Amino acid sequence: MTLRVRVAAGVLGVVTVACVVGPWLLPDANTIDPTNVYASASLAHPFGTDDLGRDVLARLLVGGRVSLLVALLAALAATVFGGTVGVAAGYLGGAFDRALMRTVELMIAIPKLPLFLVLAAVDFGRWFDGAAADVVRLVVIIAAFGWMTTARLARAEAKRLKQAGWVKAAELLGASPTHVLARHVLPGALSTIVVAATLDLAEFVVYESVLSFLGLGVRPPAPSWGAMLQNGLTYTRTAPHLFVLPGVFTGVTIAALLTLGEGLSDRLDPRRQV
């Protein structure tokens, strides 16, 4: 592992632990203090306060929980679905493969924004309560439009593996397609899928931010990095830290994830080691 990748993994660990543990040690993220709005950094509020006098650090960490959880769950769903479908299509070929590729092309051709709007209006509150409904909705929207890259990569890898000696050997020994797929092709394609999942994570953190920025994310007063960014937009003149800080948190997380993904793909693909 290179130093870059180690640093990236460390940064990611610190951000995650801070988001998970931090909110217990800090003032409540939703407590309003009208006498202390737009405060700069102080001992009581290390990152100052926002337009309603809420502690910015606490909100960043609680918001980080939402942003990271959404990205993580969406990446998990997109990886499992995209990976399975992609590997199966690449190995089996034929009609299933053609159907998948046409679907992927169609999904890329469809303008996502209006569909986001439509899906954002779907009321998940019927099945989940309160904040959980918002998280589930974001995960569904992001995963539904984020599985195609993984599927494409997994398909290409499965097509390549289909020619591999051990796969041919298993086929000649009379193994069923399901067996070959599950025991020989999927494990071989796993490294590609893991790299794709890491890069998906980075992209989905951005998705969450953009969706919340357009007002399709978690509902106030619940924070998320994208929602805080959107809130900060109004106060660029009076309190620039309100939009700078969530952006920095998002950017650092994405940078760490991209570095990690690059490092992983270099490590798993010997051809790219220079």
Added chain:
Amino acid sequence: MRFSRRIVGIGVLLFVLSALSFALLHVMPGSVEEQILAQNPSLTPEAIDRIRTLRGLDRSGVERYGCWLLGNHGDLCAWWPGGSGVLFGDLGWSSVHRERVAPLLWRRFSITFALMFPAMLLSLLVAVPLGAFAASDPRVDRVARALTFLGLSTPGHWTALFAVFLFAVTLGWFPASGVTSVDDTGFFDRVYHAVLPVAVLMVVFVSRWSRFVRDAVRDALAEPFVQTARAKGLDERQVLWGHAVKNALFPLITVVTQSLPALFSGAVIVEQVFAHPGVGLLLFESVHAQDLLVAMVVFLVYAAATMIAMALADTLYRWADPRLRSST
């Protein structure tokens, strides 16, 4: 031959998409009645009923879709208020903007195009040399990698906000929003207003494209034909630009053509932050405000642009790379 077959396929796909999106937009929660009431809260229930009948909102979805396509020609669609039909070139009427869709779309499209075209062209002019130099010189590579990494890591909407904060609010060099000034709408005023949004778009494009060019040129530099060129005694500059870059540009065709639909769809984030009322913002607003005829047309123009760009990418690639012509 193949290209024309794909165009037919795209036509069929667009037809399917139009039906799907029509259905989707109509099951969307939130009713048109609420929108009408929001525009004019003093309407009586009877007046709303009349508007419903006039706009054909009491008809079934199938009926409305058919008349949207075919227009108010026959007796069957005599009630249709949306004009003479999309298939006959009449895109209909926007109930929110209170004007015909075609001129509205054209105006919004020209704003998007004026932003996206310079952004893409300039990005290409920066990304290709940057990528080529990075591939051939490790020092340039280090700097370029760091910069493009920064560009890839910062979310686009944050870059836009930060640009406004730094260059418009704090330094006051450029206007924060708008397409033109109120009192001056000349060409230079437009350019002045476009600098920041174009720069933000360029950050996104250049980071992606220059990395792509760099990798492709690096791969090309390792090929035997580059060694041959060197063995012939060409100097390093000729080898890089005449041989390696020339070959590396083929895969770039795919990447660039895939970004072309953005010329038509715009970038809703940049348009929103900089208050440039382009197509992206129009789509966002029209879905939000249930301006369905506008949403449908923008939706389909975007889908068509994407599919044509994909077909174009394949065709150009085949044309540029002779090895692919015979196979598949």
